[in-house]
Amino acid sequence: MGNDETGHGFDHIQRVVGLADHISQSYPKADYVLTITAAYLHDVIDEKLVADTVAASAEVRQFLSDQGLTIPQIDTVFLIMDNMSYHKTLDGTAKPLPLEGQIVQDADRLDAIGAIGISRAIYFGGHFGEKIYDPAVKPRTEMTHAEYRNLDNETIINHFYEKLLTLKDLMNTEAAKRLAEHRQQVMLDFLAEYKAEWNAEA
Ligand code: ADP
Ligand code: NI
Numbered sequence: 386m387g388n389d390e391t392g393h394g395f396d397h398i399q400r401v402v403g404l405a406d407h408i409s410q411s412y413p414k415a416d417y418v419l420t421i422t423a424a425y426l427h428d429v430i431d432e433k434l435v436a437d438t439v440a441a442s443a444e445v446r447q448f449l450s451d452q453g454l455t456i457p458q459i460d461t462v463f464l465i466m467d468n469m470s471y472h473k474t475l476d477g478t479a480k481p482l483p484l485e486g487q488i489v490q491d492a493d494r495l496d497a498i499g500a501i502g503i504s505r506a507i508y509f510g511g512h513f514g515e516k517i518y519d520p521a522v523k524p525r526t527e528m529t530h531a532e533y534r535n536l537d538n539e540t541i542i543n544h545f546y547e548k549l550l551t552l553k554d555l556m557n558t559e560a561a562k563r564l565a566e567h568r569q570q571v572m573l574d575f576l577a578e579y580k581a582e583w584n585a586e587a
Contacts, residue, residue: 407560446463465485515540524546528547
């Protein structure tokens with residue numbers, strides 16, 4: 386993740402770990418080692434970041450085994466990583482996440498919203514050549530996974546309406562819901578300001 390240029394660098398990983406740690410305080414029943422392991426690794430076998438996900442998965446399995454994790458622990462980490470992504474929810478193919486996975490998913494989604502979320506969306510969109518804004522291009526609803534990954538007619542501002550503003554209501558845990566409220570307002574304020582300035586309002 387150290388060389389990532391899409392907003393998924395190691396700084397993202399460290400924030401997700403920090404947020405997962407924070408949320409975990411409210412859930413003593415969650416297995417802390419599994420939560421933090423999944424938080425650190427959640428993006429390393431992701432389709433959008435690695436070309437060969439099968440090879441990457443084999444490498445991660447071996448690594449976790451070398452660290453002394455048992456097969457059931459490794460399977461749980463993979464269950465989380467394989468099913469926490471947003472695009473899985475679009476396809477309806479996501480398996481239910483264990484509590485540890487719900488915490489990591491919330492932590493990842495918190496890092497996609499608020500001030501950090503705004504900067505990551507702009508960074509991601511710039512990397513993939515999206516326009517920032519085009520009032521003629523309306524936000525899409527009811528996207529399939531393939532449509533979600535097709536960026537031909539995507540704009541960064543539309544990504545807020547298509548995904549980022551919806552994340553608040555998708556949070557699993559109460560702790561994350563609380564943090565999401567403020568971050569949501571930061572995005573709404575940004576969008577209102579952006580459009581006012583776009584229209585050259587004085
Ligand atoms: P997940 O991490 O749940 O699989 P994604 O890979 O779809 O979710 O997105 C991760 C982050 O990348 C988003 O929260 C956003 O910051 C950025 N991103 C994804 N798609 C776009 C897009 N079309 N435009 C701008 N940013 C995007
Ligand atoms: Ni992530």
